[in-house]
Amino acid sequence: MPGMTDHTPGAAGAAPVGVETVRARGELDWEDAQDFVRRLAAALDRPPRLLVVDFAEVTFADSSVLQGLLEAHRRMAEAGGRLVLAGPLREPVRRLLDLASATGYLHIAADADAAARCAPDPSALRPPRSPRA
Amino acid sequence: MSRAETDPIRRRPPSGGRPRAGAGPGVCTAADARAAVTEALAGHSAAGGRLLGDACLAVTELVTNAIRHAGGVTGFAARASEGGSVLTVDVEDASDAHPQGDRANLQDPTRLGGRGWPLIQLVAAGWEIQPLPGGGKRIRVVLTG
Numbered sequence: 001m002p003g004m005t006d007h008t009p010g011a012a013g014a015a016p017v018g019v020e021t022v023r024a025r026g027e028l029d030w031e032d033a034q035d036f037v038r039r040l041a042a043a044l045d046r047p048p049r050l051l052v053v054d055f056a057e058v059t060f061a062d063s064s065v066l067q068g069l070l071e072a073h074r075r076m077a078e079a080g081g082r083l084v085l086a087g088p089l090r091e092p093v094r095r096l097l098d099l100a101s102a103t104g105y106l107h108i109a110a111d112a113d114a115a116a117r118c119a120p121d122p123s124a125l126r127p128p129r130s131p132r133a
Numbered sequence: 134m135s136r137a138e139t140d141p142i143r144r145r146p147p148s149g150g151r152p153r154a155g156a157g158p159g160v161c162t163a164a165d166a167r168a169a170v171t172e173a174l175a176g177h178s179a180a181g182g183r184l185l186g187d188a189c190l191a192v193t194e195l196v197t198n199a200i201r202h203a204g205g206v207t208g209f210a211a212r213a214s215e216g217g218s219v220l221t222v223d224v225e226d227a228s229d230a231h232p233q234g235d236r237a238n239l240q241d242p243t244r245l246g247g248r249g250w251p252l253i254q255l256v257a258a259g260w261e262i263q264p265l266p267g268g269g270k271r272i273r274v275v276l277t278g
Contacts, residue, residue: 029163030197062163062193063248070242092186099255100248101240 018048019116025057030064037068044072047079050119054086054112061093066100073106082107086115160209162200166192170211170220177217184278187256188220191274194249195224203228207269218278219258227269231262 020043024036043051053069055061069085076083084107089097097103109115160166170188192211199206208225234247239255254260258277262270 027164027167029193030201031162032164060167060189060193062190062197063246063252064197066248067246074242091182092189095183095186096190096252099239099252102242105242 019050019052019119020048021052021054021112023054023057025059027060028058028065029060029062033061033065033068036065040068040072044075047076047081049081050116051076051081051083052086052109052112052115053083054115055089055093056087056111058093059090061096063096063100066096066102069106070102080120082118082120084109084115084118086110086112160196160206163193163196166196166206166209166211166224169209170222173211173213174217174220177213184218184220184276188222188276191253191256191276192222192224194253195222195272195274198232198249199224199226199228202226202230203269208271220276220278222274222276223271224274225265225269225271229264229268229270231270232272 022036022039022043024033026032028036040053051072053072069083073083086109088111089108094103097106097108107118109118160169167189170192171185174185174188188211196206196209203226205226206224207227208223210221210223212221213219214221232250232253234250236251236255238244238247239251253274256276257274259275261273263273264270
């Protein structure tokens, strides 16, 4: 798997590149978010430098969706990239993030264009964390 | 104007008493439950968007818990007060086990789950868990606008 060697700690030029966008729409809950979760997982198989998760058209989200976002956020950070949630977020989504205090650590951009400018600075990247030794 | 004129298909207990769990036909999924609370609050101008949004989140978490951990929903009812400022929701399932999770689960990004029940507790004005005579439980959640 090339993806495994790309993330070797300290390897020069190993920082992930590129921007990917995963869009979702409508009401996302545990039963109805399967397609979104699959596409999110596919993007994380080979993490880009910037993963934009566009929620502008998401009208509802539950704790299972939040769980998926948090997991993806963590995996992106571990790979040296960044997940940015693109709005404008609808009120039910913002309320969910507020209740869970997730606005404090998820990167959130006003819209997809703003999110596209949120790639982490490669020179500022920490070496990606080693896979489980 | 009576609510019967504005919302003839609402699910309301016959005598205006407690909501009858199981009275709402066909609530099997979280989407059904969101439709039911939307219907219960329809036509109430006093029912703000926050109450409806929180109610949709609460019933989604309750129904999803029932589906994932108890084999599904065995009863559901949603009733708005006159004026629509209070919404009472009952969700029944066949498991005696109580929902788990506290605020630490909710706000710790490293936890793998257990956020549903603390979310409900945050948005609810009150809640209770009642055992059902034949086994299982009813979770009643009250939300206010």
